[in-house]
Amino acid sequence: GRRTVPRGTLRKIIKKHKPHLRLAANTDLLVHLSFLLFLHRLAEEARTNAFENKSKIIKPEHTIAAAKVILKKSRG
Amino acid sequence: MDGRVGLRASRRAAPTPRVAVRSSPRHRARVREQEPVVSAMSGSGLGKENKAGSSTPLRHRPNAFSELDNATPRVMLRKIIQNQPQVSPLALQTVQLEETEDARPEPPSQRTSSTVELQLPDLVPEDASVTTFRMTRKRKKLSISEFERAADKRLPQNQAHSTLDSTLVRSLRMSVGSVMAPDTVEKRGLLRRPQNHKAIDIAAFEGGVEQNMLQIKAQDYLVDLQTSSMTGTTTIRTDAEVVLNNTELFVEPQLGEQNLLAVEPQLSDSKTSAQRSNTSYPAHEKARLEGLVSRVSTDERRTLRFSEKDLITDHEHVDGITQKTPAKQGEEEQDHSQQNDPMEQFSESEEMAGTTEHHADAEYSEHSEKKLSRKAVSQLTAAQDAGVEMEMTPSEGGVAEGTEHQDSPKAELQMAGSPGGHSPASYSLEKPGAKPLKEAVEQTGEIERGTITGVLDAAEEEATDDESDKEDHESEEISMKTPMFVHAAAYRPQPVLSPPHPVKSASPELPPQPVRAKPVPKSSGAAQRKTREPEIASSLIKQIFSHYVKTPVTRDAYKIVEKCSERYFKQISSDLEAYSQHAGRKTVEMADVELLMRRQGLVTDKMPLHVLVERHLPLEYRKLLIPIAVSGNKVIPCK
Numbered sequence: 001g002r003r004t005v006p007r008g009t010l011r012k013i014i015k016k017h018k019p020h021l022r023l024a025a026n027t028d029l030l031v032h033l034s035f036l037l038f039l040h041r042l043a044e045e046a047r048t049n050a051f052e053n054k055s056k057i058i059k060p061e062h063t064i065a066a067a068k069v070i071l072k073k074s075r076g
Numbered sequence: 077m078d079g080r081v082g083l084r085a086s087r088r089a090a091p092t093p094r095v096a097v098r099s100s101p102r103h104r105a106r107v108r109e110q111e112p113v114v115s116a117m118s119g120s121g122l123g124k125e126n127k128a129g130s131s132t133p134l135r136h137r138p139n140a141f142s143e144l145d146n147a148t149p150r151v152m153l154r155k156i157i158q159n160q161p162q163v164s165p166l167a168l169q170t171v172q173l174e175e176t177e178d179a180r181p182e183p184p185s186q187r188t189s190s191t192v193e194l195q196l197p198d199l200v201p202e203d204a205s206v207t208t209f210r211m212t213r214k215r216k217k218l219s220i221s222e223f224e225r226a227a228d229k230r231l232p233q234n235q236a237h238s239t240l241d242s243t244l245v246r247s248l249r250m251s252v253g254s255v256m257a258p259d260t261v262e263k264r265g266l267l268r269r270p271q272n273h274k275a276i277d278i279a280a281f282e283g284g285v286e287q288n289m290l291q292i293k294a295q296d297y298l299v300d301l302q303t304s305s306m307t308g309t310t311t312i313r314t315d316a317e318v319v320l321n322n323t324e325l326f327v328e329p330q331l332g333e334q335n336l337l338a339v340e341p342q343l344s345d346s347k348t349s350a351q352r353s354n355t356s357y358p359a360h361e362k363a364r365l366e367g368l369v370s371r372v373s374t375d376e377r378r379t380l381r382f383s384e385k386d387l388i389t390d391h392e393h394v395d396g397i398t399q400k401t402p403a404k405q406g407e408e409e410q411d412h413s414q415q416n417d418p419m420e421q422f423s424e425s426e427e428m429a430g431t432t433e434h435h436a437d438a439e440y441s442e443h444s445e446k447k448l449s450r451k452a453v454s455q456l457t458a459a460q461d462a463g464v465e466m467e468m469t470p471s472e473g474g475v476a477e478g479t480e481h482q483d484s485p486k487a488e489l490q491m492a493g494s495p496g497g498h499s500p501a502s503y504s505l506e507k508p509g510a511k512p513l514k515e516a517v518e519q520t521g522e523i524e525r526g527t528i529t530g531v532l533d534a535a536e537e538e539a540t541d542d543e544s545d546k547e548d549h550e551s552e553e554i555s556m557k558t559p560m561f562v563h564a565a566a567y568r569p570q571p572v573l574s575p576p577h578p579v580k581s582a583s584p585e586l587p588p589q590p591v592r593a594k595p596v597p598k599s600s601g602a603a604q605r606k607t608r609e610p611e612i613a614s615s616l617i618k619q620i621f622s623h624y625v626k627t628p629v630t631r632d633a634y635k636i637v638e639k640c641s642e643r644y645f646k647q648i649s650s651d652l653e654a655y656s657q658h659a660g661r662k663t664v665e666m667a668d669v670e671l672l673m674r675r676q677g678l679v680t681d682k683m684p685l686h687v688l689v690e691r692h693l694p695l696e697y698r699k700l701l702i703p704i705a706v707s708g709n710k711v712i713p714c715k
Contacts, residue, residue: 009613010612012610013612018652021649027668033688035641036693037676038641043624043625046633062633063633064636071640075651076647
């Protein structure tokens with residue numbers, strides 16, 4: 001199964017980018033949730049790309065193309 | 077016809093055609109005919125078959141196979157076992173087979189007796205020697221000839237199978253040498269082979285462990301500095317780095333120490349100048365810091381430090397100054413190498429040094445050298461003006477870089493080779509490179525020495541009077557470690573800038589420096605631990621991504637996913653900041669994150685947040701996020 005959510009690491013990362021920003025109690029869990037869904041979308045998109053290329057393995061080029069799309073979609 | 081009928085009859089009874097063929101009397105006759113030439117096998121065997129009668133190609137093969145079958149180890153073993161007298165599978169059996177003096181006299185004496193009789197007398201000597209369990213050590217390998225001899229002794233007993241045995245023995249000799257092994261194993265019974273326990277050389281082992289540890293340490297140090305400066309790239313960039321990474325055991329600890337010692341004066345100097353001189357030239361200081369950063373992150377920094385120290389010692393000899401610490405000596409040299417002359421000298425040496433291999437590094441060092449030389453200039457003037465101690469080890473380091481680059485390949489190899497005898501070894505190396513430096517020094521140094529020594533004396537006094545501990549450390553070589561790492565840490569997070577013209581870009585770069593210098597020291601000052609940037613564990617990313625994608629993923633694709641994750645976190649942190657600011661708050665609340673997910677299209681009217689939470693998060697976290705009502709007027713999480 002999945003391991004525990006890296007709550008401390010998440011907080012550190014956000015602190016690294018925005019040191020003045022504070023996080024409320026369980027917000028990091030929701031942030032992790034959004035991260036999971038982001039990876040989920042990325043995986044789906046990459047898998048679709050690989051299928052279109054008739055490849056059964058996800059290759060970096062598939063991932064890069066997927067990333068461009070999904071990162072754009074994930075903007076607030 | 078009869079044969080065929082017989083064949084059919086036998087076939088009905090036999091399970092396989094092979095067995096049927098083998099059991100057919102015709103085949104048996106053939107086999108007996110061809111026994112003497114069973115060793116010759118294929119060619120002659122087939123010829124004999126042809127002679128035997130109607131030899132269809134089909135018949136050839138079964139006969140040939142049957143011949144071959146007879147010669148299989150399995151069959152031969154079976155025959156041997158059948159011929160051998162029945163004995164218990166104890167170690168005593170070895171007595172019979174071994175070419176021991178005990179065994180030999182016995183069988184010959186019993187040869188004449190019949191098989192049955194033989195068994196008993198055989199057993200007798202066995203019983204007699206029950207007590208002695210033959211150690212297999214004595215007879216490690218039984219030669220085939222020995223076995224044959226023993227086997228031959230028993231062969232005459234079985235007249236019927238004598239020829240067969242002889243052929244068997246011959247075939248043994250010829251074809252299946254390895255058959256001996258299972259047979260001997262069988263004869264030995266349940267004895268194990270002697271075990272060779274190799275004594276572990278503890279000394280060698282520990283030495284190896286130490287080497288590993290130090291290599292790991294050195295590599296970690298190297299890697300860490302690189303990552304901090306190059307945002308996570310840990311690839312070996314140049315041959316120099318490879319060489320450095322693979323240096324000998326005894327080199328690395330010294331490297332580490334000397335790194336500390338060498339960098340300390342520079343960094344401590346910069347700090348002192350930052351603290352003391354109000355009139356410090358921001359540009360130059362920043363340039364110096366940059367130079368330090370660049371130096372820290374270059375591959376040749378170790379060799380640079382080496383050469384620095386060597387230059388220090390060189391100049392000791394040259395200038396005849398013996399009392400001062402390397403830091404002070406560095407000052408002196410830098411004071412000497414003052415104005416444009418040294419700069420020109422540096423550029424000259426740089427040009428000389430610029431080989432194609434180290435071109436990038438040479439450029440790098442050129443820039444840093446220029447910066448440092450200019451720093452030297454500015455610092456000198458500042459020192460003369462304000463009497464501030466300006467320790468010029470950076471510029472000296474720059475010089476060292478220039479000279480070092482000339483001999484960098486040689487120097488590195490030499491450094492690796494002779495860690496102990498630095499000064500003498502590299503002195504000779506440094507000589508050609510040091511010449512221009514020395515010239516510069518000597519040309520400009522004469523006049524300034526007087527003033528500079530005065531400055532240095534004042535600086536020394538100041539050093540002793542200085543409040544900060546770090547400055548006290550400056551005067552001492554030994555305890556430089558803390559300030560060195562403090563400063564090293566200060567420069568690590570900063571991006572490495574290598575502007576083409578340091579003069580121009582120097583000025584805008586200073587302002588962020590002092591701001592950052594302060595908060596960073598405390599994180600890395602205490603322990604000399606590498607400050608790793610916070611990242612999501614790559615293993616977790618791999619786990620999650622592969623779970624969602626359900627198809628194999630290349631390693632490079634994972635790297636890309638990691639990079640995407642970093643960028644994603646950067647994006648959402650700015651988004652969340654915007655949302656909370658818009659709401660007039662300084663803290664990100666749950667509503668902000670929900671809004672983010674809504675804007676991302678994850679949460680819709682059809683897909684509420686709680687459903688997503690239920691789907692994707694583990695139970696323990698679900699409970700935290702979704703209030704569930706339990707009996708007794710209790711709600712989890714408690715609000």
